[in-house]
Amino acid sequence: MAIILKDIQKIESLNNSKLIAGSAGLNNPVENIMITEAPDVEQWITPNEVLLSSLYGFDNLSEKAIGQFMRSLHNHNCSGLIIKTSRFVNEIPQTIIDDCNQYKIPLIEIPKNIKYNDIMLESMQLLFNEKNLLLNQYKKINQQFIQLAIQNSSFNAIVNLLSSLVSNPTFIFKIEDNIASNIIHNDQNTHKLKEIDFTQRRPVPKKEYTNYQYYEVTLTDKSFKLLMVKIPQSQDQLYLGVLQENQILQDVDFMAIENAVNFTQMEVLKQTALNQGLRTYANDIIDDLINGKIASEEEFQATLKHFNLVETSNYRVTVLQALKEEKVQPDYYRDNPREADRVVSQFKLYWPNTVYRIRQNRIILIISEDQQSPEKMQDNLKKILQTLEDTHPNLNFQIGLSETCHPKDFKVYASQALKTLQIASHLNKRNQIFNYNDLGFYRFLFQVDNPEKLRSFVPEDLLKIYKDKPELYTTLKTYLEHNQNAKASANALFIHPKTMSYRLNKIQERTSINFSDVDEVFRLNVGMDLSQVFRHDYVEFLTD
Numbered sequence: 428m429a430i431i432l433k434d435i436q437k438i439e440s441l442n443n444s445k446l447i448a449g450s451a452g453l454n455n456p457v458e459n460i461m462i463t464e465a466p467d468v469e470q471w472i473t474p475n476e477v478l479l480s481s482l483y484g485f486d487n488l489s490e491k492a493i494g495q496f497m498r499s500l501h502n503h504n505c506s507g508l509i510i511k512t513s514r515f516v517n518e519i520p521q522t523i524i525d526d527c528n529q530y531k532i533p534l535i536e537i538p539k540n541i542k543y544n545d546i547m548l549e550s551m552q553l554l555f556n557e558k559n560l561l562l563n564q565y566k567k568i569n570q571q572f573i574q575l576a577i578q579n580s581s582f583n584a585i586v587n588l589l590s591s592l593v594s595n596p597t598f599i600f601k602i603e604d605n606i607a608s609n610i611i612h613n614d615q616n617t618h619k620l621k622e623i624d625f626t627q628r629r630p631v632p633k634k635e636y637t638n639y640q641y642y643e644v645t646l647t648d649k650s651f652k653l654l655m656v657k658i659p660q661s662q663d664q665l666y667l668g669v670l671q672e673n674q675i676l677q678d679v680d681f682m683a684i685e686n687a688v689n690f691t692q693m694e695v696l697k698q699t700a701l702n703q704g705l706r707t708y709a710n711d712i713i714d715d716l717i718n719g720k721i722a723s724e725e726e727f728q729a730t731l732k733h734f735n736l737v738e739t740s741n742y743r744v745t746v747l748q749a750l751k752e753e754k755v756q757p758d759y760y761r762d763n764p765r766e767a768d769r770v771v772s773q774f775k776l777y778w779p780n781t782v783y784r785i786r787q788n789r790i791i792l793i794i795s796e797d798q799q800s801p802e803k804m805q806d807n808l809k810k811i812l813q814t815l816e817d818t819h820p821n822l823n824f825q826i827g828l829s830e831t832c833h834p835k836d837f838k839v840y841a842s843q844a845l846k847t848l849q850i851a852s853h854l855n856k857r858n859q860i861f862n863y864n865d866l867g868f869y870r871f872l873f874q875v876d877n878p879e880k881l882r883s884f885v886p887e888d889l890l891k892i893y894k895d896k897p898e899l900y901t902t903l904k905t906y907l908e909h910n911q912n913a914k915a916s917a918n919a920l921f922i923h924p925k926t927m928s929y930r931l932n933k934i935q936e937r938t939s940i941n942f943s944d945v946d947e948v949f950r951l952n953v954g955m956d957l958s959q960v961f962r963h964d965y966v967e968f969l970t971d
Contacts, residue, residue: 429678430457430557432507432533435477438553440545444509445536448524452531455506460550462543466496474504477550479543481511482519490522497526505532509546513539561636565682568592572686576693585691586613589669592683593676598668599658599691618670622647628655637681639688646670656688661695713784717744717791719838727834734782734793736834741796743804744829744837744844745774748789749822756822761787766819773814777807789848791841796831805860812859827851828862885954886947888938896937902930903940904955911942 433453436446446453458475464483472478478500485493500508508527510519519536527534537546571592575584582599590597590613599611600620607620623644631641631654639656646653651672658665667688669676676684712730714720721727731738747770749759760767767785774781774792782793796804808826815824827848829840843863851861893900902920906927909915917927934940941947 430554431455432457432477434553435460435507435550436533436535438546438549440541440549441509441535441537443538443541447519447527447534447536449507449527449531449533451528452507452533455531455533457506457550458554460547460554462547466492468496468505469499469503472500472503472505475506476503477507477509478505479509479511479546481514482516484515485520486516490520493520493522494526497523497530497532500532501526501530507533507535509535509537511537511539511541511543561678561682564679568679568683568686572690576690580690580694582611582691582694583614585687585694586611586667589613589667589683589687590616593669593680594673595676595680596670596672597687598666598670600666600668602664602666618672620653620668623653634678634681636678636685638685654684656684658688658691658695660692665691665695667691710784713782713791716834717784717793717837717841731834735780736782736793738834740833741831742793742834742837743796743831744841745792745794745808746789746827746841746844746848747792748825748848749819750825751822753823755788757788759788760785760790769818770815773811777811789845791844793837808860824859826860828860830863885957886950888940889951889954892934892938896933899930899934899937902927903934903951906931907948907952907955911948 431453432455435441435457436444436453456475457477459473460477460479461472462479463472464480466485466488468478488496508523510523512519519534524534526532571588572580572585575588578584586597586599596616596618597613598607598616598620600607601609602625605625607623607625610620612618623646625644628642628644631643633640639659641654641656644653644655645651651670653668653670654676655666655668658667667684669680669684712733716730716734721730728738730736736742749756764785767790770790771781771783771785771792774783774794778794780795784791794804799807808828812824812826816822825848827844827846829844829847832840847861847863847866851866889900889903892903902916905919906913906916909919913927913931914924917924920927940951
């Protein structure tokens, strides 16, 4: 318990003192005591200090100057004023008495025969004993948390110990969109934090024995206040909270909270390291599974059991990538691991046993197709993509789906899902979900391992116009994309319809393209699509 003015009032040297004013401030905390005989108090006073004075020279001060002196005491959180009369003044000025009542600064009058030295020694002894007691209590508290850590602590054990030390309900919780979630609380705690408006939290001034920034927020019904502090190095916005229900928190309680924050941080780091180790181990197994590197049947069965996969069940291999301005983000999931976890969480809402592998530029997921129609699967995937794009307005997401397969065939179908995504996303960027069967004719590209082989699929006229007149090539591409609608093509290119007609005539002059020939138009579209799929390599052999 911190020393308050009421404790100072009870020391032996103040037995013959009188409380003149400021009784409302008897619970003011006291951290120091000093002698002052000058009105320039703001130059040296510190918060929570008791001042001793005989008011030397105050008889020459105006009422205004005395008022300024008292306001300065109030502004610097003076805890109390002890004045000796009959030495320099016979009566305490009424202004001081009135201001002490107004500012809740206890005013104690002592007679001339009481020595400052006795008051100082007894007060400092009281304060020293309190500091010593706090240090002993801190040591005991710290030892309790150390013992908890030795016994393999957990979040639940930490909040239970903290609750017993501060005699109030305690929590460890996350804040997402200013709403508390994943609450862990002490065993006897029945309070809920989900209805608290965390946008109204206010910073609490730091104390000399606190290392972290504390915040306070009032519960909705305004019955209690929650003291909260963020756990350092916790990526999930993890907080420790104490609900001031049974009693107001004292200095020793903050010492307990500081220890709880430290040991919660240690637990976070321990769990992070453990989860990282488990993730690395799981990633290695998944890589072996989807790359067909599991050597023995026994190991294969153990892997299926580890991931709750059934050998005879149907699955789809799914690949997801993030795009910004139609460009795949190559390191997005490496640089944003929390976002990768959010993606996986969305999939697990619909497929709880989802097996996943997070790579730096994409996420590979294995989802069950049993007891779910293809239509329902498509609907769930659309919901996932909608949620992701609502929370990431600057990004687009695309999914490639393999055909139905069994775990034995994951190697083949993982490659199929990836190639489906790569090919289809270049062919039609407006779509978001691509199935292997949707590729139709373009599935032949799965057999192409060298872009040079694609030359035979590109019409000579297209190669010629691309090389000699890139502007006309762009015009032709836009014209075909708009179903040979000259007006719509002109609008897409931001040119006049007459300019569009002129360019089309130039194309026909330079080539033998017949836009009325369905087969020829098909070949042109295929050639242009191939340039989209293998655009970098395509440019190289076009310009050889």
